[in-house]
Amino acid sequence: MAAETVFLNGEFVKRSDAKVDIEDRGYQFGDGIYEVIRVYNREVFTMNEHMERLYQSAAKMKLKIPFDLQELSSIVFKLIETNDVEEGFVYMQVSRGISPRQHHFPGEDVSGSVVAYTKVFKRPVKQMNEGVTATLVEDIRWLRCDIKSLNLLGNILAKQEAASKGHFEAIQHRGETVTEGSSSNAFIVKEKKVYTHPATNLILNGITRRVIKELAETNGVEFIEKTFTVDELLSADEIFIASTTSEVMPVIKVDEHTIGQGVPGPVTVKLQELFTERIKAECKVQQV
Numbered sequence: 650m651a652a653e654t655v656f657l658n659g660e661f662v663k664r665s666d667a668k669v670d671i672e673d674r675g676y677q678f679g680d681g682i683y684e685v686i687r688v689y690n691r692e693v694f695t696m697n698e699h700m701e702r703l704y705q706s707a708a709k710m711k712l713k714i715p716f717d718l719q720e721l722s723s724i725v726f727k728l729i730e731t732n733d734v735e736e737g738f739v740y741m742q743v744s745r746g747i748s749p750r751q752h753h754f755p756g757e758d759v760s761g762s763v764v765a766y767t768k769v770f771k772r773p774v775k776q777m778n779e780g781v782t783a784t785l786v787e788d789i790r791w792l793r794c795d796i797k798s799l800n801l802l803g804n805i806l807a808k809q810e811a812a813s814k815g816h817f818e819a820i821q822h823r824g825e826t827v828t829e830g831s832s833s834n835a836f837i838v839k840e841k842k843v844y845t846h847p848a849t850n851l852i853l854n855g856i857t858r859r860v861i862k863e864l865a866e867t868n869g870v871e872f873i874e875k876t877f878t879v880d881e882l883l884s885a886d887e888i889f890i891a892s893t894t895s896e897v898m899p900v901i902k903v904d905e906h907t908i909g910q911g912v913p914g915p916v917t918v919k920l921q922e923l924f925t926e927r928i929k930a931e932c933k934v935q936q937v
Contacts, residue, residue, distance in 0.1 A: 654731045655766040656724050661731065664766065673762055674755070675744025679800040681762075682706040683742040685893045686725060688734050688767070692932035693725060698856045706797045707743065714743050715760045724765055732767045738894065741765040742799065770894060777921060780901035780913050781817035783890070785879060786810050788821035788828045788851075795850045807831035818890055820903065823851065825878045830890045833898070834858040838887035838916045842871040857891040857924075864923040870916060887914030897921045 652663040675681035684703045687694040700718055707714050716724070725739050744762045748755035790803035807819035808831040819831040829835050829852045836845045843865055848854040865872035882888065888900040888908050897920050899913035913921075 653766070654728065655764070656728060657764055658762055661727065667764075669762075669764070670747045672750060673744055673747050675742065675762060675799055677750055678752075679798065679802075680710075680712075681742060681744030681799045682710065682712065682797055683740065683799060684797065686739045686741070687893050688729055688737050688739065689928050689932040691729060691735055693729070693739070694928060694932055695856050695860065696722065696725070698859065702797060702854075702856065703741070703743070709793070709796050710745075710798065711754070712743065712745055713761055714763070716763060721763075724763075728765060728767050734767045734769060736771055737767055737769040739765060739767050744799070773895065773898070776817065777896060777898055778913070780899035780911075782815070782902040783818045783820045783830070783888075783900050784811045784814050784816045784904050785882075786819040786821050786831070788823045790821075793850055794828070794852050795848070795854060797853055804831045817898075818895075818900070820882065820888075820890070820900075822879050825880070826876050827879060827882050828852050830892075833890035833892040833895055835882075836861075836889050836891065837877055837882055837885035838889075838914060839881070839885055841886075841916055842873055843916065843920075844873050844875055844877050844881075846876055847874040855892060857893055857896065860924065860927060861891055861897065861920055864920060864927065868919075868923055870919065883908075885909070887917050889913075889917045889920070897924050 654661050655664045655667045657667045669676055682703060684699045686696060686699045700721060728739055742764045746759040746761045748759045786807040807821055811819035818833060820835050821828050827835055828846055834845060834855045836843055846852050862872050883903060883906045886909050890898050890900055899917045901908055901911050
């Protein structure tokens with residue numbers, strides 16, 4: 650098997666040769682941003698939306714990306730082609746660059762660091778068909794969750810809490826208000842209406858979340874961006890989470906609470922089918 654090719658600061662190199670400086674601010678401070686872009690049938694899915702969000706996150710952090718949109722897109726396409734990725738994702742990360750350790754920003758002469766690589770990743774079909782379980786965790790993250798930053802400690806602690814209990818995901822809440830999963834957006838269905846937290850600073854406006862919203866609104870499913878409580882979550886007819894790698898993932902149990910009939914509900918299944926049709930259309934997939 651050929652050595653995997655990665656992109657590092659302007660060069661395509663073997664993964665074994667890719668080295669990150671110890672004074673890179675992404676390594677020392679988590680001072681950077683990232684995106685995960687899905688690949689189906691060697692085609693990128695929702696590429697423009699991911700790239701747009703990357704630049705939006707950069708602007709919110711006053712971080713200058715040293716490549717324009719066309720250049721970054723070319724990097725993504727070349728990595729997919731070079732590594733022969735049929736189904737998987739591209740991970741792209743931009744830090745504020747390499748400079749002597751100090752908390753304030755380095756001078757304008759310091760250029761951001763860009764890293765990108767691919768990974769083979771299959772659709773989680775079995776879990777999507779059967780549903781997964783989750784646990785409730787208090788949301789301890791900072792107040793700018795709308796920035797897709799490298800600062801993920803709060804998310805990691807929540808995910809580990811879920812993993813240690815044998816769950817797929819942690820659904821976070823600030824007091825009584827549910828926000829989102831540790832690596833996903835969270836949705837409930839009540840009387841065939843979909844509810845999810847508004848796209849404020851307290852959640853990441855997921856790309857899959859945006860696709861689901863569009864699919865719901867164009868296919869007769871009422872989609873309401875409104876906060877809901879932990880009690881409303883536990884008494885919902887259906888729960889699902891969504892992310893780039895999880896797609897539309899049913900949650901059939903939260904801690905000891907069975908949701909609905911304990912199987913993926915009809916609204917969730919409909920959205921899964923619509924999402925799959927979108928993948929087929931955008932990525933020219935015959936069978937997904």
